[in-house]
Amino acid sequence: MRLSIFWRLALGCLAIVVVMAGVNLFVLLQLRQLTVLSNQLVSYHYPAIDAAKRLIANLYTQLRSEKKYVAVRDVEFLQDFEEEGKEIRRTLAMLKVQEQAGERQRLLQEALRLHGEYLALVRGEVAGRSTLPGNGYERRRDALVKLISDTLQTYVGLHETLVSTGVSDSRARTIRAEAITQQLIVVTLLFGLGLAGVASYSILRPLRRLQEHIRRIGHGHFDPSVDVAAPTDVRELVTTVNWMGGKLQELDEMKEEFLAHLSHELRTPMASIREGTQLLLDEIPGPVSPAQRETLRIMMGSSERLIRLISTLLDLSKMEAGMMKYQILPTDLKRLAEASVNKVRLLAEAKRIQIITDAPPGRLWARVDGTRMEQVLDNLLSNALKFSPEGAVVNIRMEADHAADVVRVMVSDTGPGIPAEELPHIFERFYQGRTQGRTAARIPMAGSGLGLAFAKRVVEAHRGRISVESERGKGTMVRFELPLSSSGGAV
Numbered sequence: 001m002r003l004s005i006f007w008r009l010a011l012g013c014l015a016i017v018v019v020m021a022g023v024n025l026f027v028l029l030q031l032r033q034l035t036v037l038s039n040q041l042v043s044y045h046y047p048a049i050d051a052a053k054r055l056i057a058n059l060y061t062q063l064r065s066e067k068k069y070v071a072v073r074d075v076e077f078l079q080d081f082e083e084e085g086k087e088i089r090r091t092l093a094m095l096k097v098q099e100q101a102g103e104r105q106r107l108l109q110e111a112l113r114l115h116g117e118y119l120a121l122v123r124g125e126v127a128g129r130s131t132l133p134g135n136g137y138e139r140r141r142d143a144l145v146k147l148i149s150d151t152l153q154t155y156v157g158l159h160e161t162l163v164s165t166g167v168s169d170s171r172a173r174t175i176r177a178e179a180i181t182q183q184l185i186v187v188t189l190l191f192g193l194g195l196a197g198v199a200s201y202s203i204l205r206p207l208r209r210l211q212e213h214i215r216r217i218g219h220g221h222f223d224p225s226v227d228v229a230a231p232t233d234v235r236e237l238v239t240t241v242n243w244m245g246g247k248l249q250e251l252d253e254m255k256e257e258f259l260a261h262l263s264h265e266l267r268t269p270m271a272s273i274r275e276g277t278q279l280l281l282d283e284i285p286g287p288v289s290p291a292q293r294e295t296l297r298i299m300m301g302s303s304e305r306l307i308r309l310i311s312t313l314l315d316l317s318k319m320e321a322g323m324m325k326y327q328i329l330p331t332d333l334k335r336l337a338e339a340s341v342n343k344v345r346l347l348a349e350a351k352r353i354q355i356i357t358d359a360p361p362g363r364l365w366a367r368v369d370g371t372r373m374e375q376v377l378d379n380l381l382s383n384a385l386k387f388s389p390e391g392a393v394v395n396i397r398m399e400a401d402h403a404a405d406v407v408r409v410m411v412s413d414t415g416p417g418i419p420a421e422e423l424p425h426i427f428e429r430f431y432q433g434r435t436q437g438r439t440a441a442r443i444p445m446a447g448s449g450l451g452l453a454f455a456k457r458v459v460e461a462h463r464g465r466i467s468v469e470s471e472r473g474k475g476t477m478v479r480f481e482l483p484l485s486s487s488g489g490a491v
Contacts, residue, residue: 031254033173044098045159045166051095052156053272055111056149058088060285063145066122078126085119107155111148118144181248185214188241214241274303326369326461330485333364333373333407337396340377344385352391355381359398365485366407372458373482379451380411380478387415387476405484406464412477418470426468427456455480 062084069077089112096108121144125137189211225242277300280288288296334357341355348355384394397410418426452468459466459480466480 031251033170045163048095048098049156049159049163049269050272051091052152052159053269055088055091056152057276058084058091059115059145059148059152062088063141066141070125081122085115088115104155104158107151107158111151111155114144114148114151118148181251188214274300277303326372328367328369328462330365331368331370331373333366333368333398333409333482334359335363336370336374336377337398337409339374340381341396343378344381347385348394351385351388353385353388354393355396356393357396357398359396360400364398364400364407366462366482367485368462368482369458373462376455376458376480377409377411379455383451383478384411384413384415384476388413389415400484402484404481406481407484408479408481410477410479412475414475417472417474417476418468419472423468423470427452427466452478 062081065077065081065084068074069081092108092112092115096105096112099105099108118141121137121141225245277296279285281293281296281300337357337359341357345355381394381396388394392414395410395412397408397412399408400406401408455478456466459482462482464480464482466478468476468478470476
């Protein structure tokens with residue numbers, strides 16, 4: 001039986017709805033599982049890790065109190081020792097009650113037992129009942145403290161392994177959901193083309209517009225809903241596709257939110273690592289050798305770089321979500337440039353690079369968020385120094401164009417330059433170039449791929465424009481324009 005156009009369209013729409021409903025059901029199930037995983041990370045694993053790390057810190061605080069008491073026999077230090085012990089045991093008991101796995105419960109029970117031995121050992125020494133000769137008491141005490149610390153570190157390691165596994169699983173689920181969504185787009189396109197072959201011109205024209213809209217969705221461009229003048233049955237299909245685009249946009253926003261949340265949660269352990277490293281550098285736990293101090297300095301620098309990377313990633317997520325707040329005030333761009341130059345001066349001197357600033361006399365005003373614009377200049381200067389050879393020159397040129405009512409800032413270097421085919425991509429997040437690695441991508445922070453993306457979003461948020469000019473072997477110039485302040489340009 002030959003079907004009419006009406007029934008063909010009706011059956012086609014029904015088929016599309018069924019496919020989309022199945023895929024969206026799958027996506028919703030994946031999102032639900034991701035939500036459960038996120039809640040588990042936030043409410044269970046991360047608090048347990050933080051609590052265990054605080055326990056280790058409290059344990060060494062208790063050890064210091066005990067050492068102070070042994071040294072000066074001050075009762076106040078003994079009271080501190082007992083109070084810290086109660087807090088440690090209370091936290092261990094709380095973690096044990098909350099713990100779900102037998103192995104992790106066993107580790108907490110072992111930590112409780114070892115801590116009890118430690119308390120008994122110290123109390124015996126305080127009461128003069130210690131049976132350990134000579135410095136045997138100190139060896140036994142230090143051994144117990146190390147065993148407790150190692151047990152808690154093992155406990156932290158188990159939780160961190162579960163966190164890593166959960167994140168990997170969520171990434172795999174996300175990739176699988178994206179693949180099925182792409183298949184839905186392909187099926188929808190093929191079905192639309194099949195209908196176009198048998199439909200009249202009045203149906204073919206709206207379907208072509210719908211096809212273009214779906215293609216844009218497939219490339220991640222979630223435009224406003226398409227409005228097509230078409231028969232009622234075709235309009236149902238248009239409505240469905242618009243609904244699909246909205247759902248895909250929600251999925252993309254949830255992915256960005258998850259990434260921002262994960263980056264935010266990384267700040268706490270990284271801050272703990274940084275503070276712990278600083279304590280070691282300050283020799284709070286004890287003296288360190290020159291070789292150990294150099295290693296700790298490297299750790300401190302790496303922690304600082306990673307914290308800056310996480311902060312940039314969070315800022316980018318806020319910008320894309322439209323949640324970034326700017327404090328726009330008349331600001332002297334020359335002052336911001338001087339501050340950025342001072343930050344990188346040591347790096348420039350180490351590479352024997354001369355930084356030349358060319359700006360009109362007086363002040364150069366623009367209405368900007370000073371903190372964010374200084375970050376932009378920091379990124380551009382960092383790039384220029386990073387990819388310039390030793391003995392080169394980096395130029396910062398600033399000018400006020402009253403005819404165009406803009407302020408122009410140009411940062412140029414004499415580095416290797418960027419291939420022409422890569423210039424359109426360098427403002428994309430995480431783009432690092434295909435032919436020259438980091439050098440081609442012109443990115444800061446040791447290959448994060450976020451510096452220029454951050455700069456572009458900040459400049460555009462100030463109603464400005466940013467561009468890059470580069471020639472292989474001759475260097476690169478990054479130029480951005482900002483509206484002049486109402487008070488004028490150079491004064």
